[in-house]
Amino acid sequence: MPKTKVLAKGKATAAARDRSIALRVNGRIVEVRTPPHRTLLEALRDAGFVEVKRGCEKGDCGACAVLVDGIAVDACLTMAWTAEGREIVTAAGLGSREAMHPLQRAFVERGAIQCGYCTPGLIVAAQSLLAKTPDPSEDDIRHGLSGNLCRCTGYAKVFEAIRDAASEMRGARRRR
């Protein structure tokens, strides 16, 4: 059989393994064509959600964290297809420049951002923590951020920002 025909058959087989999945990201549906082994990190970044950072790609740094149904997960350890039908929120999806989320604002105001590479993951981890623990102790924050590495800030300003945001969010809940 001519070589070209063999190659064509191989391509067809690989293409058949791909499938289209619909991810709900920051409130909108994103269609992604993906092989089964593709991670959520790769799928999100290819779809333009570059606020989801590629760090260690082995679950150590937390730079790739996103909320899946309100829980922070490492997108680099999550197969894209397993997130189909779930609610995915990235750090950018929590608020906008005009209407910032309390965590986004507190990180800026406290100077908890230096190079910023870890910041989206830290904000996602903090949101996941505050959803469960609205008034976190020092230890709660330590535990909540235990999967996130930051090389720049020394964490003190990050902790202050999370406490500020927690206080603002509790106040907003009381006023409702």
Ligand code: FES
């Ligand atoms: S890139 Fe996912 S944990 Fe580091």
Ligand code: FES
């Ligand atoms: S601000 Fe640079 S790694 Fe955290």
